[in-house]
Amino acid sequence: MPIIRVEMFSGRTPEQKRALVRELTDAFVNAAGGTPQSVHVVITDVDKGDWGSGGQLCSDKFPD
Amino acid sequence: MPIIRVEMFSGRTPEQKRALVRELTDAFVNAAGGTPQSVHVVITDVDKGDWGSGGQLCSDKFPD
Amino acid sequence: MPIIRVEMFSGRTPEQKRALVRELTDAFVNAAGGTPQSVHVVITDVDKGDWGSGGQLCSDKFPD
Amino acid sequence: MPIIRVEMFSGRTPEQKRALVRELTDAFVNAAGGTPQSVHVVITDVDKGDWGSGGQLCSDKFPD
Amino acid sequence: MPIIRVEMFSGRTPEQKRALVRELTDAFVNAAGGTPQSVHVVITDVDKGDWGSGGQLCSDKFPD
Amino acid sequence: MPIIRVEMFSGRTPEQKRALVRELTDAFVNAAGGTPQSVHVVITDVDKGDWGSGGQLCSDKFPD
Numbered sequence: 001m002p003i004i005r006v007e008m009f010s011g012r013t014p015e016q017k018r019a020l021v022r023e024l025t026d027a028f029v030n031a032a033g034g035t036p037q038s039v040h041v042v043i044t045d046v047d048k049g050d051w052g053s054g055g056q057l058c059s060d061k062f063p064d
Numbered sequence: 065m066p067i068i069r070v071e072m073f074s075g076r077t078p079e080q081k082r083a084l085v086r087e088l089t090d091a092f093v094n095a096a097g098g099t100p101q102s103v104h105v106v107i108t109d110v111d112k113g114d115w116g117s118g119g120q121l122c123s124d125k126f127p128d
Numbered sequence: 129m130p131i132i133r134v135e136m137f138s139g140r141t142p143e144q145k146r147a148l149v150r151e152l153t154d155a156f157v158n159a160a161g162g163t164p165q166s167v168h169v170v171i172t173d174v175d176k177g178d179w180g181s182g183g184q185l186c187s188d189k190f191p192d
Numbered sequence: 193m194p195i196i197r198v199e200m201f202s203g204r205t206p207e208q209k210r211a212l213v214r215e216l217t218d219a220f221v222n223a224a225g226g227t228p229q230s231v232h233v234v235i236t237d238v239d240k241g242d243w244g245s246g247g248q249l250c251s252d253k254f255p256d
Numbered sequence: 257m258p259i260i261r262v263e264m265f266s267g268r269t270p271e272q273k274r275a276l277v278r279e280l281t282d283a284f285v286n287a288a289g290g291t292p293q294s295v296h297v298v299i300t301d302v303d304k305g306d307w308g309s310g311g312q313l314c315s316d317k318f319p320d
Numbered sequence: 321m322p323i324i325r326v327e328m329f330s331g332r333t334p335e336q337k338r339a340l341v342r343e344l345t346d347a348f349v350n351a352a353g354g355t356p357q358s359v360h361v362v363i364t365d366v367d368k369g370d371w372g373s374g375g376q377l378c379s380d381k382f383p384d
Binding site: 065066067068069070071072073076080083084086087088090091092094095096097115117122 | 152179181
């Protein structure tokens with residue numbers, strides 16, 4: 001019943017998200033046990049304009 | 065001052081969200097006490113392409 | 129597959145948490161559909177010394 | 193390595209978010225120590241139709 | 257700068273948590289890119305008495 | 321009604337948490353408007369053994 005939550009910059013493709021769900025689920029089971037069927041993964045895309053690091057917006061620090 | 069947070073698949077109507085806020089608030093007060101005025105509910109819609117279960121994206125497992 | 133998360137002051141009994149899980153699950157299904165089997169509830173007890181409101185710690189505002 | 197997360201009503205400007213990241217980062221360092229470089233801030237805009245208070249949707253309580 | 261958050265039943269050993277951090281970080285980088293150095297993982301142990309599934313406390317459904 | 325959530329290493333004193341709540345609340349109001357009365361702050365202490373960075377547990381990277 002573990003829940004894995006990922007916050008990352010927006011812009012990943014559906015194929016990358018598909019791989020992310022598969023890889024994170026496998027990683028959890030390998031390290032902590034349980035079954036893949038019980039693992040939930042929730043992905044949140046965060047815009048660089050909503051993420052701050054070191055006191056600055058990432059949209060200012062890392063413009064596209 | 066309790067905070068209730070709901071993550072669910074996107075697609076509920078405003079009327080369903082209105083009912084959800086009312087019902088969850090009542091449920092909290094019935095079970096745990098306090099006043100409805102103090103309860104916050106924050107709803108997050110999650111796309112099936114951002115939710116994984118059993119190692120697969122829900123957009124693959126449960127296509128619309 | 130909805131996930132309901134509750135943050136509330138510490139101190140509820142196991143019986144209150146049992147009722148909370150049951151009532152919140154029913155509330156979700158009544159308002160938004162789905163099956164009780166798919167609903168997860170995660171409860172987080174927060175000490176008054178870790179909760180601030182109006183710029184003050186709740187342990188200062190609402191001493192036991 | 194602290195992580196600060198803000199949920200607030202949608203509608204703030206990029207300039208307000210820029211100030212928010214700067215001010216919250218400074219506030220953290222002033223009060224709890226550490227360096228600004230290590231502080232992350234993640235902002236989540238919540239629509240009034242996804243936020244409930246006192247059993248009502250904020251879109252009903254506080255229409256624009 | 258991705259943040260991975262894991263909620264799971266209490267009881268894993270430090271060695272399992274060490275493996276979990278390593279495996280989840282590798283999984284993220286493999287699937288979504290970026291560098292391991294930028295990945296944060298925050299683990300939350302949840303007691304079975306604070307986790308509900310299908311309307312029941314897990315401490316009732318899955319007693320130790 | 322904004323909610324500010326802070327995850328940081330365990331070990332801050334009540335006085336530091338008191339200052340944190342006050343400073344974060346003021347920072348929010350200065351940058352984004354609203355009233356201090358409406359701001360909630362929830363602090364979560366995270367043990368170094370539950371926080372990973374760069375693929376390593378912080379309890380390994382930064383032993384006390």
